[in-house]
Amino acid sequence: MSDETLPQPSETPEAPAGPYVYDYAASPQRQVVMPKTVPLPSLRTYEAEVKAAAAADEAKWQKMLADFETAKAKAEAEGKEAPKPPVRPVPRKDDNDLKTPWPQEAKDDDLHRLQERLGGKVEEIFEQAGELTCQVSKEAILEALQLCRQDIALNYEMLADQTATHYPAATGFAFSVVYHLTSISRRKRLRLRILVPEGFSPESACAVYPSANWMEREIYDMLGIRFANHPDMTRILCPEDWEGHPLRKDYPVVGWGQRDIAFREDRGGMLERIALQKAGQLGINLKQPKAE
């Protein structure tokens, strides 16, 4: 089929005047549901939650008792039969093999040694699902990494993994950055964690663990956290001129440009052509890289 036989688009889309801002309302598949909770595992919040749940349970039981007393008094006054006394509800037991690993007190020596050496820079230590977690203040991360690498009692030789998570609903911080360290000689794993607000540049781990190089570049690419004193803080997976950071929670799953097409309806490829034309006019992904 030649180009002339294809139907031409009825109207040419016009390029908007200002910078390109996507109308989320016009495209329901690009709407983002922002998380409302902050799922940051922590022994302190877990204990507070357990306490609050127990208090709520107790309050409910007291209310049931009080209701029973009033109902009893009312029945007595009216000369009717007294109501049955209430039974305290027992939490329902699920018939399955799930045993959720809750956060527990830190028992491991490594965590206590870290706390002893770093003092007030350690914000929290706990264990969960057999994994050790140590949360340090965001300014002290390089010191903590150096201690883990060089201390003979700790001796974590390898930085196995480093990644970050976006918490838009949190107050006081926006990201958590986690470092998974492995000690090959002692067969141990440790997780270091820092909480980082928007715009803060944590110190790069490359000076202590050279393997952090690409992982930090990936974190910058995907979540937009820039690391200070990194040898090469550029994007790694996306092109240099890509806009936005895809793993943030406010980034839509469906991408820009020609992917905004209902392919099932687009038998002749006409919609795709229009979208490509539109993308060209808007200059999507054709811009020069911006200096940041």
Place this chain on the structure above:
Amino acid sequence: MFKNEEMEINLGPQHPSTHGVLRVKLRLDGETITHCRPMIGYLHRGVEKICENQTFFQGQVWTDRMDYCSAVANNLGWAEANEKLFGITVPRRAQYIRTMLNEFNRLASHLIWLATHALDIGAMTVFLYAFREREDILDMNEAFCGSRLTTTAFRIGGLREDLPPGFEKLVKKFLAKFPSCLEEYENLLNENRIWKKRTIGVAKLSAEDAIALGITGPVLRAAGVPYDIRKAFPYAAYAEMNFDVPTRTEADTYARYLVRMDEMRQSARIIQQCMDGMPEGPVMAKLPKILKAEVNEVYHATEAPKGEIGYYLVGEKGSGNPYRFHVRAPGFINLQALPKMAEGGLIADIVAAIGTLDIVLGEIDR
């Protein structure tokens, strides 16, 4: 007459020896590489983002498509990370079947590595032999779960189905002939003069550099570090298995070849033990239809054929989707060592360096 100039060339992204769409920017002084910079991302699909917007169960099909040569190993890491997150104990029979399939997958992955690596360096024959045995393993995958490459073999909590009838016969047949096949490959390569010239002393990486760069898998073991997650942090049924961790000290391409060949022997040993000691019983834990997470984070690492594959999951209270799904891909981290291995060497040897790292761009770019 002779200019002392450096030349910059691109290897890839469409180059047959880069195993996909890897682009390496090289600066050459004559034939010597003075600067090497790998550039990745041509196959980026946003697996992590997609998995965060799907339920815990649905993430598995994406793990198949990361490292498509070792899909079962990716599935195993994914399943165990989820089980750690929810606190599920998997029945023992399921553990054994998982271990066995994982070792078969290691064989398949190493065979495809051997085939393509030899092909890159110039030994065509091994390719044909290795693919013959790999075909048998893919047939077994098909018998077990219906698909050959992207297996989606496991479920959270165990397996969907038990082994099909007649599977044992396939395994026995394979194990009976596999040692002689390994000998066949070794006869073709071990004393091959061209192979030895292209591999001995090429792309060296010392143990200190390897640990500093986070290298895992056969590349680390060929530098003399006996770090194998199956031994160091046992998972599945590996604690009950009797096997060795082969190591070498030469830390060059030839040593990595020998380590992988020895690993294949050990895999065959593990499969034999799984078949002999296969326990009876159920293959699936008792789970609710919908899994709802609690606030929890786990990092679970397993030994994939290429190195340590780790899954980092964060659960949100009452949500059926992972809040954060991150994969520590072994190829991604291992590829960081390419400049160290290639710089100072000849341009022809970078093909050997890429091959010996055993990269799959699907998992590097995710």
